[in-house]
Amino acid sequence: MITMNHYLILSGILFAIGLVGVVRRKNLLMLFFATEIMLNAANIAFAAVSSYYHDLTGQMFAFFIIAVAASEVAVGLGLLILLYKKYGTINIDDFTIMKG
Amino acid sequence: MEKYVYIALFAPLVGSLFAALFSQRPKALITGVVTSTLLFVSFVASVILLNHVSQVGAVHVTMMDWIQAGDMSIPFGFNIDQVTAVMMTVVTLVSTVVHVYSNGYMDHDKGFNRFFSYLSAFVFSMMVLVMSDNFLGLFIGWEGVGVCSWLLIGFWYHKADVTRDVNPSISPSWAANEAFIMNRVADLGMLVGIFLIYWNIGSLQYADVFAAVPSMDHGMLVTIGIFLFIGAMGKSAQFPLHTWLADAMEGPTPVSALIHAATMVTAGVYLVIRANPLYSAIPEVSYFIAVLGTFVAIFAASMALVNRDLKRIIAYSTLSQLGYMFAAAGLGAYWVALFHLAAHAFFKALLFLGAGNVMHAMDDELDIFKMGGLKKAMRWTYLYMGLASLALAGIWPLAGFFSKDTILEVAFNEHTYGIWLILWFTAGLTAFYSFRQVFLTFTGDERYKPLGFHPHEVPKYVLWAMSPLALLAVIFGWYKDEFVAFITHFLPTYEMSEHTEHFVVILTVVTTAIALSGIVFAWFRYSKGLKRSAKVEQSLPYRILSNQYYIPILYENVFSKPYAALSHAFWEEIDQQVVDATVDGIATAIKDGGDSSRKIQTGNLSDYLKLMSGGALVLVALVLFAAMQN
Numbered sequence: 001m002i003t004m005n006h007y008l009i010l011s012g013i014l015f016a017i018g019l020v021g022v023v024r025r026k027n028l029l030m031l032f033f034a035t036e037i038m039l040n041a042a043n044i045a046f047a048a049v050s051s052y053y054h055d056l057t058g059q060m061f062a063f064f065i066i067a068v069a070a071s072e073v074a075v076g077l078g079l080l081i082l083l084y085k086k087y088g089t090i091n092i093d094d095f096t097i098m099k100g
Numbered sequence: 101m102e103k104y105v106y107i108a109l110f111a112p113l114v115g116s117l118f119a120a121l122f123s124q125r126p127k128a129l130i131t132g133v134v135t136s137t138l139l140f141v142s143f144v145a146s147v148i149l150l151n152h153v154s155q156v157g158a159v160h161v162t163m164m165d166w167i168q169a170g171d172m173s174i175p176f177g178f179n180i181d182q183v184t185a186v187m188m189t190v191v192t193l194v195s196t197v198v199h200v201y202s203n204g205y206m207d208h209d210k211g212f213n214r215f216f217s218y219l220s221a222f223v224f225s226m227m228v229l230v231m232s233d234n235f236l237g238l239f240i241g242w243e244g245v246g247v248c249s250w251l252l253i254g255f256w257y258h259k260a261d262v263t264r265d266v267n268p269s270i271s272p273s274w275a276a277n278e279a280f281i282m283n284r285v286a287d288l289g290m291l292v293g294i295f296l297i298y299w300n301i302g303s304l305q306y307a308d309v310f311a312a313v314p315s316m317d318h319g320m321l322v323t324i325g326i327f328l329f330i331g332a333m334g335k336s337a338q339f340p341l342h343t344w345l346a347d348a349m350e351g352p353t354p355v356s357a358l359i360h361a362a363t364m365v366t367a368g369v370y371l372v373i374r375a376n377p378l379y380s381a382i383p384e385v386s387y388f389i390a391v392l393g394t395f396v397a398i399f400a401a402s403m404a405l406v407n408r409d410l411k412r413i414i415a416y417s418t419l420s421q422l423g424y425m426f427a428a429a430g431l432g433a434y435w436v437a438l439f440h441l442a443a444h445a446f447f448k449a450l451l452f453l454g455a456g457n458v459m460h461a462m463d464d465e466l467d468i469f470k471m472g473g474l475k476k477a478m479r480w481t482y483l484y485m486g487l488a489s490l491a492l493a494g495i496w497p498l499a500g501f502f503s504k505d506t507i508l509e510v511a512f513n514e515h516t517y518g519i520w521l522i523l524w525f526t527a528g529l530t531a532f533y534s535f536r537q538v539f540l541t542f543t544g545d546e547r548y549k550p551l552g553f554h555p556h557e558v559p560k561y562v563l564w565a566m567s568p569l570a571l572l573a574v575i576f577g578w579y580k581d582e583f584v585a586f587i588t589h590f591l592p593t594y595e596m597s598e599h600t601e602h603f604v605v606i607l608t609v610v611t612t613a614i615a616l617s618g619i620v621f622a623w624f625r626y627s628k629g630l631k632r633s634a635k636v637e638q639s640l641p642y643r644i645l646s647n648q649y650y651i652p653i654l655y656e657n658v659f660s661k662p663y664a665a666l667s668h669a670f671w672e673e674i675d676q677q678v679v680d681a682t683v684d685g686i687a688t689a690i691k692d693g694g695d696s697s698r699k700i701q702t703g704n705l706s707d708y709l710k711l712m713s714g715g716a717l718v719l720v721a722l723v724l725f726a727a728m729q730n
Contacts, residue, residue, distance in 0.1 A: 023710050031705075092705045099703030 007048030014041035028083070028090040032076055039069045101152050101159045105178055108145035108188060109227050111138040112195070116220035119213050127212040129203075135216045136199040139223060143192035150185040154586050158182070160233065167236075174304055179233035182590035183373060183438060187230040190442050191363050193568065194449045195223045198358040200565035201453050204558060205354055205460065215255065215352065222248035226363050230370060234304040235294045238371070242335065243287065245364045250280040252359060253351040268347070268412075268652070275347035282344045286334020293327030296320070310377040318382070325378055325385040328371060336368030336422050339396050343652050345419055346403075349411040353456030356411060361418045361452050362445035369425040369441055376434045376591060390430025394519045397423030399649075401529040405536075406645045410455050410466045413537050417492060418448055420530060424507050427519060433510040433594040435587045439580065440503035447491035447499060447573035453566050454485035458541060461555035462548065468537055469630055470553075473546035477555040480563045482542045484570050489538050491573045493531035493615045501612075502577030508611055513600040527611055531618030536626050544629035 014037055021034025043062045050058025084090050115135035122128045152159065158181040167174040180188070199219060206212050225248055229241025254276030261271040269275045298304055300320055301312045313321065332338070337345035348360045359365070372379060372389065379386045400419035407413045421444045429437035459466060461478060475482040491498035494505060504527060511520035548555065557563075584593075596604070625631075636642055644650065700711065 019713055023706070023713050026706060095705065096703035099701065 004048050004052045007044055011041045011045040011048070014038075014044065026091050026093055028080055028092055031092070032073065032080075036069060036073070039065055101149065101180075102161045104145040104148050104152075105159060105161050105180060105231070106163075108142045108149060108192065109178065109224070109231060111142040111145070112220045112223035112227065114138055116217050116224060119217035119220060122213040123217055125213060127210070131213040131216045132199070132203040132206075135220045136196065136203065139192060139196040139199050139220065142223070142227075143189070143196045146185070146188040146192045149180050150189050153180060153182055153185040158590075171302065172298075174234060174236050176237065177233040177305075178231040178237075179306065180231065182587050183370075184230050186438060186442060186587065187370060188227065190445045191223065191226050191230065193572075194362040194445055195219075195226075195358060197565055197569055198354045198449065198453070201357075201456070201562055202352075202354040204562035204565075205456055206352065209352075211255065215252075218248055218251045218255070219355070219358070222252065222359060222364070226367075229367055233306055235297060235306070235309070236304050238374075239287075239290065239294060242290070242331070242367065245359070245367065246280065246283045246287070246335075249283075249348070249359050249364055250276045252355040253279055253348045255352055255355070256350070264652070268409075268648070269350045270347075272350040275344070275350040279344035279348050282341050283334045286331050286341055289327045289329075289334075290331020293324050293331065296324045296327060300324075306374070310375075313377050313381050321378065322382050322385055325375075325382045328375060328378075329385065329389060332368030332371045333392075334368075335371075336365050336426070337419055338368070338392055338422065338426065339399060340651075342396065342400070342419055343648070343655060346412050346415045346648070347652075349409070349415050353411065353452060353459055356415070357449045357452030357456070360415065361448040365418060365422060366425070366441045366445065369422065369429060369437055372426070372429045373434045373438055373441075373591070376429075379429070380432065380592065386430045386432065388430070390427045390516070390519060393423040393426025393428075393430055394522050395423070396420065397427065398522050398526045398529070399423075401526045401533065403645055403648055404533040405529060406642055407533075408467050408469050408646075410458060410468050410471075410537065410541065411452070412466075413468075413533060414448070414451050414455055417451075417530060417534065418444075420526060421448070421492070424504065424523065424526075427523060428507045428510055431510050431514045431516065431519075432592075433507070435584060435591045435594060436503070436506045436510055438587060438591070439583055440507060442583075443491070443499035443503040443573075443576050446569050446576055447488040450484055450566060450569040450573050451488035451492065453569070454481050454488060457481040457558045457562070458485075458555075460558055462553050465548075465551075465553065468540040469547070469632075470551055471541045471548055472544045472630060473542070474548070474555055475542040476546075478542070478557050480557060482538075484563075484566055485542070486538055487570055488573055489534040492534050493619060494527055494611065495531075495615060495619075496612065497574075497577065499573050499576040502580045505608055505611055506580075509596060509600060509604060509607055510594065512603065512607055513596050524611060524614060528614035528618040531615040532622050535619045535622035539622055539626040540630060543627045547630060 018034045018036075018038030018041060021037065022031060025031050025034060043065055046058040046062040046065070050056060050062075080090060083095075087094065112135075115138035118134050118138075119131040122131050149159065158179060160177065160179045162175045162177040164176050165173070166176040199216070202215065202219065206215050209215065222245060225241050225244025227241070229238055229245060232238045232241060254273045257273040257276070259271050259273075261274055264270060294304065297309055300316065301309050303309065303312075334341045345360060345365065349356055351360070379389070397420045400416045400423065404413045404416035404420065407416065421440070425437045425440050425444070428434075428440060457478060458471070458474065458481060461474065461481075462471060465471075487498070491500040494500040508520060508523055508527070511517075511523055600607075647653070700707070702708075
């Protein structure tokens with residue numbers, strides 16, 4: 001029997017994987033993937049809790065997140081391509097012009 | 101009548117503001133003409149009021165409510181009674197003359213417009229001072245004339261400081277500050293007196309205050325009387341707050357004539373006369389005032405004996421005459437004090453304006469040892485100054501004879517023979533130093549010739565402008581009986597006893613005799629020319645007198661220098677070490693904190709994300725910890 005806890009544990013594991021990816025990865029594209037993983041971890045948690053409480057608000061919220069994530073990727077990828085055209089790299093260690 | 105009150109009061113203010121519009125512009129004759137005209141308008145309104153007061157009685161107007169707070173109610177009100185009407189007429193008359201005179205005197209000065217603005221502002225303040233119907237309005241005027249005095253003494257503020265042996269006043273700006281600060285010291289006393297009045301009586305209106313005097317505690321009256329008199333001592337330059345008056349001669353000469361002889365310095369006398377119900381109730385304080393006045397009379401006269409500076413001699417004589425006025429007021433003869441005040445205003449202003457003519461002729465040279473024989477070049481000025489000096493010396497039938505003689509009679513009548521003797525002797529000194537100055541300036545050998553001066557008489561209209569003062573210096577005394585009849589509607593009468601009446605002729609003869617002997621002595625000593633004796637000038641009394649009893653140096657060493665040292669110590673030890681250090685410490689800590697935390701701004705997105713994740717984890721840990729506590 002799969003209980004809510006299983007879903008929440010899965011969500012937590014996915015979130016942790018995404019967080020590690022965000023912290024460790026140097027490729028900007030990979031950073032995007034990692035954030036997507038974190039967002040979807042949240043989605044899983046929302047959907048599971050929604051189902052458990054028989055309340056559709058959580059699932060609605062999950063759809064919102066999907067919409068936001070999609071637009072974020074659309075803008076972000078556009079910026080990434082421009083960045084690559086300009087500097088020929090998408091490694092974040094190469095972008096430290098804002099050093100204080 | 102109300103409109104005349106406002107015209108008399110505000111015409112000088114309008115003139116001042118008008119002249120102020122041109123303050124940054126080069127000389128514009130219109131400022132001088134407009135302010136002089138408005139002053140004349142104010143004078144005419146004052147005369148109309150004087151006439152009205154003598155025919156009908158006092159005028160009282162309340163312009164507006166001023167301070168309303170709880171039980172306190174202080175209106176902006178003006179009361180024109182006999183004393184005020186006399187003061188207004190004297191002030192506006194002398195002011196008008198001085199304004200017209202200044203058109204000639206300040207002709208070549210760059211600050212022509214500014215000068216007239218200040219001068220008219222002074223007259224406005226003086227009018228507020230004498231017209232107010234309460235102590236607070238008086239205080240506003242009192243401070244106003246103080247500020248204008250400061251502005252005008254320091255009118256030539258660009259002159260550099262010099263040492264005391266070159267110029268005893270050091271510099272105009274130094275003298276202005278000295279006058280201002282010394283007056284603040286006295287004004288604190290006055291302010292305390294006003295607070296005490298309000299505290300004990302609950303009103304500052306003259307009418308309420310003086311009505312409450314008979315029912316008040318005697319000790320409190322004495323305290324109030326002393327504190328108010330401290331204020332009067334500062335404004336009227338009585339010992340020990342006298343040093344500023346002689347130094348105030350750094351201002352332009354019309355200023356000396358108007359402010360430091362005829363009007364502002366008499367404000368202290370006016371205050372004592374105004375508060376006569378109070379001072380009549382405290383004879384011990386009044387006696388002290390009389391004694392102090394007598395002391396100042398001879399003290400100032402002695403310094404005038406040896407001085408070489410034309411204006412300083414007149415300044416000391418002003419000081420001495422103020423002493424006479426205080427002596428009269430202190431002995432209870434208030435109308436005599438006011439009479440001498442008015443007479444003195446006319447002849448002393450004339451004397452100063454004459455000195456201004458001499459200065460103009462001598463290219464601002466003030467040393468009478470370098471003059472002599474000027475009567476050929478300046479016959480009218482000689483006549484005016486001679487007249488004024490005769491009036492000052494108290495020679496019949498000039499104004500000074502009547503007023504000074506009456507003061508001496510009062511001193512005799514009160515059986516204060518010591519005061520009488522000193523004032524009598526001072527009358528001789530006054531005659532001597534006045535004519536020493538006149539003879540050294542106008543007669544004898546022409547010592548200015550080798551020095552390359554080319555003296556010339558001032559323009560005709562300036563001489564005409566001075567003529568009203570000359571006329572009054574001559575005839576004012578003849579109206580003594582009318583003055584007495586007019587003024588004693590308001591001020592208490594003063595009756596001589598039969599004993600004194602018996603002696604009047606002898607007293608008059610004796611007083612005139614010493615005045616004449618002073619003049620004759622000055623004639624023999626100085627009219628032929630200057631004979632200097634090194635032995636006399638090296639002698640101790642001479643040096644003490646010419647150094648003003650070393651009082652300025654004493655003040656500098658006892659007050660100014662320790663105060664400066666103390667201020668310096670406070671600045672270095674407390675201000676810099678404690679206050680500045682604390683404020684700077686906070687700023688330095690924040691700056692250093694910012695500097696060291698700058699390292700985390702690497703510009704690398706990865707690092708920021710790590711920090712953010714770490715922060716989020718810490719928050720999660722905190723939330724978990726809090727949840728487990730429950």
